[in-house]
């Protein structure tokens with residue numbers, strides 16, 4: 001098959017899926033517009049402030065809009081969160097540890113995302129980790145590759161303060177959770193202990209469906225602004241949204257007891273956060289299209305891909321099992337050559353803090369490390385899995401994945 005045949009055949013395979021995603025993007029765009037209208041967003045809300053940031057109307061409006069869109073009582077949307085991990089960790093620390101009770105928390109769906117494993121510190125020595133602070137961690141293993149409702153119910157006790165439900169697969173091979181799955185887990189948790197807080201790690205899941213976890217029984221959730229909810233142009237940050245009393249505690253943890261969400265300036269201003277949220281449903285559609293197209297190209301080249309082309313999708317991640325370390329390098333090299341930034345750079349496997357194997361990575365992004373922009377990475381070890389995600393513009397994703405394919409085919413006998 002030549003490159004033109006590959007391009008066109010993959011597109012024909014992927015297009016029926018595109019038709020399923022488009023109404024979701026339409027509904028979510030409408031939802032965001034309705035929130036802007038309801039909250040009376042105007043351009044003076046884009047202005048930044050300085051110092052303490054008292055009466056920062058942009059900051060307050062951004063919280064209000066996020067609370068509306070994600071159907072929470074209150075939101076905390078801050079550039080002061082350095083990442084999604086920081087928002088998640090701050091939320092966990094804020095919710096745990098009220099007195100001698102409430103020190104126990106449970107990860108409901110297998111192992112946490114890599115950076116959260118350092119936050120928790122159950123299997124490693126990390127200064128100031130939750131384990132070092134004396135919190136008690138439990139993890140419910142997957143059953144048959146997915147969540148185990150009975151196992152979750154059995155893990156929850158009268159001492160369980162928080163259950164964490166991770167929506168996306170992260171860098172694992174389990175299926176992501178639908179909001180319906182999240183609802184079932186919350187129900188099972190509450191049936192055992194109605195006081196247990198259901199906390200969703202919402203990273204990579206936002207706007208992949210027309211409803212969000214808080215509408216299905218979750219109490220609070222957190223995510224990154226350099227993934228879905230930032231629409232590819234929010235420059236940094238994270239968000240937390242949910243029940244008012246809980247989000248208030250997180251605000252006190254982020255700033256200081258007594259200060260909470262009444263302070264905090266961001267001098268560059270808030271336009272990119274609002275505009276990013278406006279773009280987010282469409283950008284998620286672009287990324288989903290890119291993921292499905294990548295699955296189609298991978299399949300045509302004879303690789304195992306997950307999810308499959310026609311699978312339902314509840315996050316943005318596409319994995320392909322290549323055949324060798326060399327092919328991982330070829331893939332990343334080919335994709336990197338179509339990056340908007342650093343296209344002239346050649347990716348090579350390197351050591352990363354916290355990883356046992358060398359990692360290879362393609363991704364020339366405008367916002368540093370933004371995985372809502374087209375990127376691919378993976379640890380150099382069998383089964384030679386490359387995880388591809390993001391893509392602000394489907395045309396770019398097409399060029400990137402076809403570039404990767406062309407580079408691999410060049411070396412095939």
Ligand SMILES: *Cc1c(COP(=O)(O)O)cnc(C)c1O
Nearest residue numbers: 083084085113168170203204224
């Ligand atoms: C990306 C991600 C995180 C961490 O977000 P960062 O902004 O990279 O810190 C946490 N959980 C999941 C499931 C993620 O995909």
